[in-house]
């Protein structure tokens with residue numbers, strides 16, 4: 001990497017501690033940062049450089065893939081970190097920051113390259129970018145990139161306002177909007193599996209695929225984020241970004257080149273093809289929302305959402321939603337995409353299931369047997385891998401057909417040491433590769449899709465269902481599929497479905 005100064009705005013916050021410092025350390029240990037870099041931590045509270053380096057060290061001990069094993073290496077790494085107390089709203093502080101950076105530019109031969117990471121509450125994003133310009137931090141020769149966290153706005157109008165503020169200072173090509181799901185190994189793998197395998201791409205259409213199911217389930221509640229979450233809800237927190245991004249990866253056409261803009265062009269076309277809900281009734285027929293009530297998980301009593309800290313006791317914010325989504329283009333016409341996400345569900349998992357259509361039922365095997373459909377499952381999180389379920393003769397039987405699985409468990413083979421999403425994204429931003437960041441038109445289209453749902457929900461709240469914490473959400477979500485002759489496929493054997501995945505015979509593990 002060519003030299004650069006990295007600025008972490010919000011360096012005393014949770015994201016910096018849990019994700020960013022560990023990501024820097026992994027990249028450093030892997031030689032991806034080189035030695036010509038400085039990291040400047042910025043936040044209001046006072047910290048000496050030594051205290052800040054201790055914060056970084058503690059975060060690495062707690063959260064990094066590489067632990068702080070080697071004292072000499074740690075010391076070398078820590079020297080790259082500096083701290084400056086700064087209030088985002090104070091322009092004078094930015095002039096001071098510029099003076100500090102000039103020294104770092106010389107020390108590390110950065111060529112004026114600067115990456116500004118905003119790990120801050122979104123309402124501060126606009127001010128930072130304006131003050132960066134005012135403070136002279138963009139007056140150098142090298143590249144200047146702005147990495148911003150989600151949420152990018154609350155709805156389309158607020159996202160447009162924010163984008164307008166950022167664009168007064170940065171060009172679109174220099175704005176890296178994070179969606180950390182795009183940094184996940186298996187989400188990135190979707191396009192490789194699709195486009196690098198002769199036996200998938202020909203089947204990847206409405207002739208052979210019956211439906212696609214995307215599940216992002218979480219066992220946690222809102223934890224300490226009640227204040228943010230109660231104004232957001234599952235649709236904005238997970239639907240507008242991570243879920244639609246995964247849907248785009250599944251549905252996009254092959255890009256003509258593996259160039260970031262070509263890939264993002266194809267993703268945007270998927271968003272443009274989403275069938276928009278026409279009115280409130282249409283939303284209610286296709287989107288189910290829920291909120292967790294008290295319940296139990298693993299014998300532990302769990303509070304209701306309305307009892308969580310910083311949550312309105314009468315809140316109607318959804319902690320769960322499931323939707324039937326249609327992509328109205330030639331490839332996907334008639335294939336429903338079912339998406340669901342929720343907090344306080346029984347397992348933490350992210351999975352995408354592709355259910356293939358059954359073989360014609362007049363051929364002899366299907367006449368004699370109840371055949372299960374073939375499934376291709378992308379296991380994104382926490383297990384990483386690909387699972388293919390098919391039918392085969394039970395060994396030793398007289399033609400008994402059983403479901404068997406080809407299970408490529410990536411996390412079993414590579415272990416838990418696969419790079420974390422933030423590592424990949426940070427590395428990509430340092431290299432100027434924006435493929436796995438979201439472009440403005442993606443963000444805007446995703447908001448306009450989600451805003452229609454939110455508007456219908458605002459009209460009335462009677463359709464909000466309460467589900468016990470620790471359950472799979474409102475029963476109505478099952479009906480979305482049963483009405484179409486489908487069902488949610490079990491997640492890691494934990495669903496109330498009939499198939500016991502552990503019992504499914506594992507025939508082959510690919511090397």
Ligand SMILES: NC(=O)C1=CN([C@@H]2O[C@H](COP(=O)(O)OP(=O)(O)OC[C@H]3O[C@@H](n4cnc5c(N)ncnc54)[C@H](OP(=O)(O)O)[C@@H]3O)[C@@H](O)[C@H]2O)C=CC1
Pocket residue numbers: 009010011012013014015016018042043044045086087088089118119120121122149150151
């Ligand atoms: N935490 C997470 O897991 C995730 C977070 N995000 C996003 O990342 C961003 C940061 O989240 P998170 O780290 O959790 O938030 P925190 O509340 O933990 O941290 C906020 C940071 O901003 C600083 N800050 C607040 N006001 C100012 C100000 N006026 N001037 C300078 N610094 C200020 C705080 O430091 P101080 O008080 O010292 O000024 C603190 O370092 C948010 O946009 C969030 O949505 C996204 C995905 C996951």
Ligand SMILES: O=C1O[C@H](COP(=O)(O)O)[C@@H](O)[C@H](O)[C@H]1O
Pocket residue numbers: 218237238350381
């Ligand atoms: O962006 C968010 O994602 C997390 C879930 O991320 P994961 O990588 O652990 O699957 C979610 O808990 C949080 O509410 C949301 O803001």
